Amino acid sequence: MKNDFQTISVIGLGYIGLPAAAMFASRKIKVVGVDVNAAAVDTINRGEIHIVEPDLDLVVHAAVSEGYLRATTKPEPAEAFLIAVPTPFKGENHDPDLSYIEAAAKAIAPVLEAGNLVILESTSPVGATEALARWLAEARPELTFPQDAGERSDIRIAHCPERVLPGKVMQELISNDRVIGGMTRRCSEMAVALYKVFVTAECVIASGPRVAEMAKLTENSFRDVNIAFANELSVICDKLDMDVWELIALANRHPRVNILQPGPGVGGHCIAVDPWFIVSSAPKQARLIRAAREVNDAKPDWVLEKVRSAIGAHLSEHPSKTASDVVLAVYGLAFKPDIDDLRESPAVAIAHTLVSQHPGRVQVVEPNINSLPASLEGAELTALESARSADIHVMLVDHKSFRTSERPNGLVVDARGVWE
Numbered sequence: 001m002k003n004d005f006q007t008i009s010v011i012g013l014g015y016i017g018l019p020a021a022a023m024f025a026s027r028k029i030k031v032v033g034v035d036v037n038a039a040a041v042d043t044i045n046r047g048e049i050h051i052v053e054p055d056l057d058l059v060v061h062a063a064v065s066e067g068y069l070r071a072t073t074k075p076e077p078a079e080a081f082l083i084a085v086p087t088p089f090k091g092e093n094h095d096p097d098l099s100y101i102e103a104a105a106k107a108i109a110p111v112l113e114a115g116n117l118v119i120l121e122s123t124s125p126v127g128a129t130e131a132l133a134r135w136l137a138e139a140r141p142e143l144t145f146p147q148d149a150g151e152r153s154d155i156r157i158a159h160c161p162e163r164v165l166p167g168k169v170m171q172e173l174i175s176n177d178r179v180i181g182g183m184t185r186r187c188s189e190m191a192v193a194l195y196k197v198f199v200t201a202e203c204v205i206a207s208g209p210r211v212a213e214m215a216k217l218t219e220n221s222f223r224d225v226n227i228a229f230a231n232e233l234s235v236i237c238d239k240l241d242m243d244v245w246e247l248i249a250l251a252n253r254h255p256r257v258n259i260l261q262p263g264p265g266v267g268g269h270c271i272a273v274d275p276w277f278i279v280s281s282a283p284k285q286a287r288l289i290r291a292a293r294e295v296n297d298a299k300p301d302w303v304l305e306k307v308r309s310a311i312g313a314h315l316s317e318h319p320s321k322t323a324s325d326v327v328l329a330v331y332g333l334a335f336k337p338d339i340d341d342l343r344e345s346p347a348v349a350i351a352h353t354l355v356s357q358h359p360g361r362v363q364v365v366e367p368n369i370n371s372l373p374a375s376l377e378g379a380e381l382t383a384l385e386s387a388r389s390a391d392i393h394v395m396l397v398d399h400k401s402f403r404t405s406e407r408p409n410g411l412v413v414d415a416r417g418v419w420e
């Protein structure tokens with residue numbers, strides 16, 4: 001397919017937007033990246049990055065120095081706009097917060113021109129793309145939009161959810177299939193032409209944006225339900241005095257069984273959030289999806305209970321000691337193995353509760369960071385070897401260097417099956 005895009009604008013230069021911007025720029029298309037964070041904009045314009053993702057630094061550096069990528073805080077005209085802003089949830093009901101999408105719509109509306117394509121990449125609740133189209137139409141009444149003008153619209157709009165795995169973004173951007181949900185057939189075709197600039201896998205056209213939105217939510221909910229199943233098994237196995245990792249490995253020998261791994265809870269910005277968008281739009285029907293969220297969200301408290309029991313057991317074995325003499329070692333803070341991203345990490349939440357409630361020393365082993373986050377003030381960032389003499393060892397993240405480490409002496413609470 002011929003590619004006619006000369007200038008692409010990416011709104012939101014975070015974990016998804018910046019890699020996408022860099023990828024288009026690496027194919028020698030002029031990319032204008034827009035972000036409200038002026039510090040991030042300055043960093044990118046120096047050819048550096050403000051997030052951690054393998055290989056992204058090299059691609060951004062090359063794109064900026066060759067003049068294909070530039071960042072700014074104010075939108076400029078372009079042929080295609082790609083919106084990659086956060087979609088968190090808000091309140092006790094976990095209702096989706098579309099305010100970032102609305103702000104992005106209002107920011108690009110003044111520079112839109114007939115013939116432009118607007119793509120929503122942010123993971124979104126069903127109906128968000130149509131809401132985006134309405135916000136754009138309200139701001140630019142002299143232009144026509146697909147919800148009113150159909151195939152003849154001045155502006156084309158599509159939802160193309162991002163599906164890349166943090167840590168493998170630069171590879172998966174190219175090699176993962178894309179789901180393209182245009183508001184009309186022409187919207188979809190224009191979006192396919194855009195992604196074909198770098199995607200080597202298939203760009204599959206969905207029947208519309210709503211099913212594309214739901215497909216993305218379904219992918220992450222599927223993973224959440226599978227992990228919840230593993231987490232529930234871990235609690236059952238504990239009660240039945242069985243090794244859950246052995247159990248899952250045995251069951252997975254069946255050709256049609258593929259259970260994921262239990263852990264201290266589900267973290268990150270996607271799997272623990274997106275299922276709530278389904279629950280919020282169909283609260284009575286989404287019973288299993290809600291239960292999975294609740295099972296996974298309850299896991300950190302279960303791990304903390306195990307640590308409290310271990311402290312109790314240690315004190316009964318050493319009657320001369322008090323709780324303030326007991327040294328805890330916590331292994332791992334990141335939200336998953338071999339990354340340095342601590343955001344929305346159940347390991348950080350567990351460590352935080354231990355630091356605030358345990359009167360004794362808390363050592364934290366996290367090889368991927370140089371200093372502890374403020375929420376863990378009072379804990380000690382410790383090297384793996386130096387933590388071996390602690391009394392109780394709490395394994396939370398199975399980083400590579402932990403997997404090859406020997407089980408320490410002392411009591412172990414192992415949420416990842418590293419030393420089992």
Ligand code: SAJ
Pocket residue numbers: 123162163164165166219220223227260261262263264265266267268269270271335336337
């Ligand atoms: N986890 C387990 N057990 C497992 C696998 C994961 O407890 O067996 C935990 C991890 O430790 C972590 C959480 O789940 O705390 C999420 O990690 P993850 O690797 O499952 O997923 P994310 O959040 O890094 O990325 C997911 C991916 N979605 C799917 O694999 C279906 C990715 O492809 C999406 O693009 C991303 O969400 C997103 O942005 O939506």
